[in-house]
Amino acid sequence: MIRIGLIGYGRMGKLIHEISEDNDVKITQIFDPNEHNILSSNSNLSDVEVFIDFSTPEKLFANAEIILKKNKKLVIGTTGWYENLGKMENLCHKYDSGIIVGGNFSVGMNAFYEIINYASKLFNKLNDYDVYGWEQHHSGKADSPSGTAKEISSIILNNIERKTIAQFDKLDRKIKPEELHFASIRGGRISGIHNVQFDSPFDTLTLNHSAKNRQGFAIGAIEAAKWLSQRKGFYMYKDIFKGIYNL
Template identity: 40%
Template sequence: MKVIILGYGRMGREVEAALKLKGHSVAAIVDPFAGQESELTAEMAEKADGVIEFSLPDTAIANAEKYAELKLKAVVGTTGWYDELPKVREMIEKAGAAYLYGSNFSIGAHLFFHLVGKAAKLINPFPEYDIMGYEIHHKMKKDSPSGTALTTANRILENNQRKNTLLFDRCDREIQPDELHFASIRGGAVPGVHKVLIDSVADTIEISHTARGRMGFAMGSVLALEWLLNKKTGFYNVDDFINESLA
């Protein structure tokens, strides 16, 4: 496929590499602040199958307007604009365009969420087994817990009958049986480790996801666009793509 890359920052460059690895070609690169094309045009859209966007939150709505107007199939990894989701959805659906967004395009992370959900369910008949988790990220990370930790912890709550409450802070008391403790550690250059432990007196089972860098997100966005090209129209979340692929 021929793909327009919108936003040529850290992720845009990874997308370029991922496209190359999968044998696709780059139709154009749009990023006025990175010495690339200053805007997306109808001529570019005509020559492309779709666009992959990793730009900045305050540009996401104007970009979506453009995709709707040009009926350009779009995979959008840009985060931080989700308050405007209903507006973007209406715009895309009205135009009969195809749009897929998500805050985590890593296929490995989604496989991890599914494995954790299954494991949390499997231990329901066995009260001997408790469940907990932790995550490690580099010293530059500003937020905690990570978005991936939040999703992981929520998957456990959805699937495990004994856990009802999330506890991300330090615990200076005995933990309650219905609390799920998920800790965050910061330091070094770790791109991201998420671990879930299922523990009993007899043994420990560990489910772990270790990111090596940004390539996982970029490759996932390329696979998501391949999937979206088979849809005529629609407003999709990355889970639609993952769940259909896993089914």
């Protein structure tokens, strides 16, 4: 059983703890200000192999440096900091360690990425179809748009040549043809809904992924930690998930 340390003991951290034994990992350390346990360079991390971080972006880099310096690996589920991905990759190489970053650890969502990839390649040639998306999350979500919405948008932009820029803001004007609109709605207790629609004068196709709960994210992060325990390097979860599940 690999030994896991948790950074952040909110909704995700607690759920990972709850399902850990059933998924063949052991939680040996928990760092969260609400648990009166803050990670510092003096923390003894000898009983941890891989850390899983579901916290907030503020201390992400400081915590990552402490972890990597002590030769531990790190799975990062925290979102809202991806403008600094390059900095995190450099940190990983500096300490010759291992990091997996995942904006969405659910297997279903990563399969959804593949479906969107295929669909947008197809609709690239079908000029009658416009494309856009929207996402919904619970009222407690701190960042907007979701990391998943950004990922879906970048898959579409990579494939549909007539769309060149994602537009996540509220528009007080007409959308330009080259803009891909992706809207965010916050409210209620929704674990995460993402929709992509292809619309023509003749019909509408809607691709939808709805998370029923947070368990898919928690299991995905645990499986990623097991995979990483045997490896070094910097990985995006979406690029390795097929390998993790032998797809």
